Amino acid sequence: MRTTILLALLLVVGACASSPAAVTTATPTPSDAAVTAPAPQRLTGVLDGDPRLEGGCVWLETADRDRVEVIWPDGYEASADPVELRDAGGTVIATDGDEVMITGGPASDAVSVCQVGEIWRAATAAGPSGP
16 A cells, blocks of 8 residues: 555655746746836935945935935946045046935845945936936
8 A cells, every 4th residue: 555655745745846837937028017117216416425334324315215325327436535426437427515416226136245225126216417
């Protein structure tokens, strides 16, 4: 009796392991991505920073969120001494006290040594000097 049950179990497991459906993965369609991806949000704040804080931290001071640390778009760089934001081409687009507008959203999966406030991941960034 045990042999029969064991043989039946092995056949079921073997059939599942060899089934192509068991190893395929779903690829999201554009309509799936539109439903599941959050819409980008717009955030405006004043560029600020402190070169003494954790080796240099830069953030946006906003009216309703206080300080927001930003993960800038690819190629962008922010420095704390002097406080400035450079675009992917290296052009300074904002300096200390300039208003910066980003689109993106909260990066709840991100951590930072600066710990100055909420962290946002920016898809775009623009200051009074561009881009």
